[in-house]
Amino acid sequence: MAEPIYTQRRTAQYSGNHSSTEYNKRVEENYQDLVYLYNKYNVIDTKLDQLFSRVMTDHIFLSNAVKDSMDRLKALEATEKIMSLYSYSQLTYNPGSLNGSSLAVPASEQLTFDSIYNYATLPVVSNASFSVLKMYNSVGEQIIPSFFETKVEPLNSIDAPGALIDTTAPYYSLYDRYDRVWKRSVIVDNPTETGALMYFYVKVPSNAVDRKVNSIHLSPYPVNSVDIFSIHYTQASNPRLTSEDSWKPLNSTALYNDDVNAIGQVPPGGWVNAVNSDTIVNSAPLCFNVASLQFENKPITAFRIGMRQRNYIKENNKYIYTYGLSDLDIKVNRYMNTGRAYFRFTAPQDQLIFKVNNVTPKMYNVPLSLTELAFNSRVLYPTSANDLSTIPQSGSSTVFVEITLNKLQDDTVPMLSDLIINYE
Amino acid sequence: MNNYFYSDYDKSKNIMQPHLQRVRQRYRGYRDSAKENLETHQFILDVSILNERITSFEESMNEMSSLTYHHSSASPYFAAATPFFNASYRMSSKSESKVVIEDILELASTLNRISNKIKLLENQEN
Secondary structure, three states: OOOOOOOOOOOOOOOOOOOHHHHHHHHHHHHHHHHHHHHHHHHHHHHHHHHHHHHHHHHHHHHHHHHHHHHHHHHHHHHOOEEOOOOHHHEEOOOOEEOOEEOOOOHHHEOEEEOOOOEEEOOEOHHHOEEOOOEEOOOOOEEOOOOOOEEEEEOOOOOOOOOEEEEOOHHHHHOOOOOOOEEEEEEEOOOOOOOEEEEEEEEOOHHHHHHOOOEEEEEEEOOOOEEEEEEEEEOOOOOOOOOOOOOEEOOOOOOOOOOHHHEOOEOOOOOOOOOOOOOEOOOOOEEEEOHHHOHHHOOOOEEEEEEEEOOOEEEOOEEEEEEEEEEEEEEEOOEOOEEEEEEEEEOOOOOOEOOEEEEEEEOOOOOHHHHHHHEEEEEEEEOOOOOEEOOOOOOEOEEEEEEEEEOOOOOOOOOEOEEEEEEO | OOOHHHOOHHHHOOOOOOOOOOOOOOOOOOOOHHHHHHHHHHHHHHHHHHHHHHHHHHHHHHHHHHOOOOHHHHOOEOOOOOOOOOEEEEOOOOOOOEEEEOOHHHHHHHHHHHHHHHHHHHHHHO
8 A cells, every 4th residue: 555645735825835944844745755756666676676587587497497398308209219399490491402402492382380389381471361350550559449249158156147256358368468368267265176167259350251260379378277178160140159159169070089199289179979078178379270161151250269267276265266368369361372391300419310210290180081182291311412312321410301281172271280200 | 654765774775865955945035936946946857757767667567577478479470480489688787698588378388299299108108
């Protein structure tokens, strides 16, 4: 609570202040207030500086710990004679030359990659791609469009009508700002095992419907703590954002049904008769391509995301379940039909790669039966003449895998989330 | 208000005096407008400094907080972008050393990648 200031209110009358004592007292009070404010500022400045130093330092070393875990995982994979993608710094568009010709990939054919949503995909035609939710004014400031329409539907006894809710506006999830997240905190007296559940509905703006959105991005908040149990879409012409809108799962063809490795990679809520649940537990940022769903000229008009928070924070003997989104975007992306890139694989220390036996792509939005249409690869081995060859050499510490991605006939844009090589 | 700034060594290090000088006025004879004007100017100077400091304080707070949350980077990077996004930042105005910071979302994503790989290895062993 702010403390009262020194300067007292005075009401001078009759041509101003006639008492020097009063005048001097007022100056003294002003002075004390200034001293207080200056020093309060300095104290806060120091505290903040120290706090941020600590946060930043811890953050850096936590990042290092994560990197260390990745290195250890890399070592574990090496014992199995496999390697995969550990960081997108492995990606390059120009690995060198082959038989005198440059292998550089022209800009229009370079695969797009995203280190937040964890995938490489076809080259995006950036000047023909746009967001239907994120808008900016003429000076580049972000604005929230008036047509942005969402709805939250509580689903269980915790997050239910009448529950004590502390929330920010759902449109906060659109902001490209760290200090704006949509968070919905449900405050209860007793915890439950099921946690808090809700459906979050977001309408595709009607002025964008004809343009056929094909990509949805979401970052659950807080990171790695919210479960996403379903993602559905509707093609109803005027969705009311209720359960009456005939919702279909985004994974409508039940891709990778019951494959535990696909959990977190396919949109949840689409598997049928599966032993395993496709719920994404403690979800990371998610991105799904929905181009293939827009058949028969029936565009997607709204999405429904099922969210669950099982984790609570105890505060003042109350249990607080917080969930929401720190980022949400629906896009109309234009992709080239094909694209290429190279991934660099470096052998573990004191080891050499003599031959790559197998290259396995992980593309969970492409059926296994169509993998060969969507994906091609060839391995390039460095030669003693500083060249690259498709013929295995006498061992090298690095090899390059050239990959080519192709759009499928139904407009599916392959999203490569990992690349695994078996080597000897 | 409590005079708490002086009671703590860490806090007393931060003591700073305002520009305002307390000139005792005596209203016997003519009133010295020069002194009164000087006082007003000094007061304005102090308030302006405080205003600027608080403004810059807010800016630096935004900058520092945004370090770990580059939400604008939640869009895909195109071909021309630097692989594996990193931000360089000078931790404090007193220090010229630069540190590289990973966005929280990237960190979450990396953790997710690790978890998927562990899952693959586990399933392979089974």
